[in-house]
Amino acid sequence: MRLVIARCSVDYAGRLSAHLPLATRLLMVKGDGSLLIHSDGGSYKPLNWMSPPCTLEVGVPDDDAREAGVDAVWTVTHKKTADRLTVSIHEVLHDSEHELGVDPGLQKDGVESHLQKLLAEQIERLGDGYRLVRREYMTAIGPVDILATDADGASVAVELKRRGDIDGVEQLTRYLELMNRDPLLAPVQGVFAAQEIKPQARTLAEDRGIRCVVLDYDDMRGVDSGVPTLF
Amino acid sequence: MRLVIARCSVDYAGRLSAHLPLATRLLMVKGDGSLLIHSDGGSYKPLNWMSPPCTLEVGVPDDDAREAGVDAVWTVTHKKTADRLTVSIHEVLHDSEHELGVDPGLQKDGVESHLQKLLAEQIERLGDGYRLVRREYMTAIGPVDILATDADGASVAVELKRRGDIDGVEQLTRYLELMNRDPLLAPVQGVFAAQEIKPQARTLAEDRGIRCVVLDYDDMRGVDSGVPTLF
DNA sequence: AGGTACATATCGGCC
DNA sequence: GGCCGATGTGTACCT
Incomplete structure (x- = not known):
């Protein structure tokens, strides 16, 4: 250098x-x-x-x-x-x-993956009777962050973001459109979950019948570490 | 430093x-x-x-x-x-x-804001009889770059990009869907204008009835004043 | 190689 | 100051 x-x-x-x-x-x-x-x-x-x-x-x-x-x-x-x-x-x-040599590179510990893990463990935060089907549920156009079922057993696709922006709503919309063509899954309800949801993203999501859920990361982490869950 | x-x-x-x-x-x-x-x-x-x-x-x-x-x-x-x-x-x-002092900063040219200003001034590039309504027309999900009317007085929403990509078509589509529900505006025609439009973006746009317009930036700048803009 | 999703984004404009 | 869109985005991961 x-x-x-x-x-x-x-x-x-x-x-x-x-x-x-x-x-x-x-x-x-x-x-x-x-x-x-x-x-x-x-x-x-x-x-x-x-x-x-x-x-x-x-x-x-x-x-x-x-x-x-x-x-x-x-x-x-x-x-x-x-x-x-x-x-x-x-x-x-x-x-x-200066001679620097090759750098071993950065080791990261991400955020969204952690949030996804926590929500999978605490899926009841979306509503009573919710159950996890699986994380990273694969579709033809990419993985849905979380697939769950509600109290009635109906499918729920969850898109997770740190900051909920319009792009995330578009992403979830594409997944929902595809999944709702699958008779084994349909009807699939959409949930847009993030630590923070921008007003415009909320407007677009609700306009498309997608439910918005704001997650408290610190709270979820607190439940995870130490304190036993309710059941 | x-x-x-x-x-x-x-x-x-x-x-x-x-x-x-x-x-x-x-x-x-x-x-x-x-x-x-x-x-x-x-x-x-x-x-x-x-x-x-x-x-x-x-x-x-x-x-x-x-x-x-x-x-x-x-x-x-x-x-x-x-x-x-x-x-x-x-x-x-x-x-x-090292003593560097304060930097005078970067002077940019060729950005979207400049292109928007030029097109607003030269709205007739979209067609005879076109008139500017306003730039940055606000909707519930964000501002439309340019709102205009055609020769018949019908509304035209213009999405402007330096490089016309699929994202820009999606953006315009969202605006059009919303605006066409407003009885005071509807029907709203869409125009996707850019210095360069990617084939996939053009295909998607035309499939949705959105007109594509390629803008010649140098030409528009020349018409603007004859004076070089920033430097 | 090409496309998609994420990021300690940063930056500028406008309300 | 917050919100929102654009960026010469860069980067990792996947097909």
Whole structure:
């Protein structure tokens, strides 16, 4: 990895056009040739970047650019798309190279999978008499998070989200449409369950006859760990 | 901005739990105290990070950690949430501080908002006699990009995208379904307008009676003022 | 390889 | 500040 601190201006042409006026920034060149341009603020997203696979070429400025104070021009071109990043370097303040080696990578412990496990164990939170059929019930277009039955034994398909957005309602709608064509399952009722449900998602869901359930994650976790369940 | 190359392991606890085993990485400490941890590959997203507002504290390892080779422990805590990032530093290979100043920021061109503004001004591109009713026409499930009327005075809902994908057709379909239940608006015709429309999106749109219009952004910008827009 | 679902998303606009 | 839509989304997982 090469770290360069430089006064530079940047132009990007690809999905959109973008320009960074002259200022001092960090240029991070990774081992695969990709480039990240960071300022001293903002979030983890760079001001501008080029993702791999790409190649970096260092060139000399034309006469006009040299006159304007440009010392070198970096051109980063993507190998598959026509995306191009041009860095006009006016002054290099720092330049160092470092050997990092391959990273073993991040080990995650997810959230939705945990929420799904908890709801499967506490399926009665959806209503009295509810019973779990199975998690990740496979359909032709993908897995339904939870399949259950209500007190009358009718099928209930549950779509689970951390944040309930319109996309999740669409997803559940597709599953319901498919499952309701299966005479062994139909009629299938839909339940949209999330820690938080956006008003627009709720409107769309209820308009389609899908019930919305807000889950209290901390409460569910509390029941799970230690305290015995009611039955 | 402080740049540190170090052999370290990292633990994150917050929305989820995550762990990075011991390896050599770049630690980028920004002026606002935020921290980014990058490996020498991957995309622009760091392996791990803490977004501002947050504070970084440097502490000494406990006996067990010291025994395991830990030289220092950085603890980054978010000021609002309970998110916490712990970096156990085994060896520092590089450490430098740089003054970057405030960045003037990115200037973008070619985004949907600009396209929307141009089409609102040049609504006749959809057909003779078309008139703009309003941009961002609010419905219960979200704003329709442009509401217009055709030569006969009938309502037309326009969904605008830079790249016309299936998602955009679904979005417009939801709006149309809702608006066509409103006797004051119905019947509402749909127009799917984009710089580029994917074949699958076009097929779906036309199957649903939605008209597809490909927009020439450069041409529209030229008509707009003759003056280059942002830079 | 292509498509789907998820994410510690981030960012900007508007109410 | 919250809500909502767009992003040069990136990433893992599946067929």
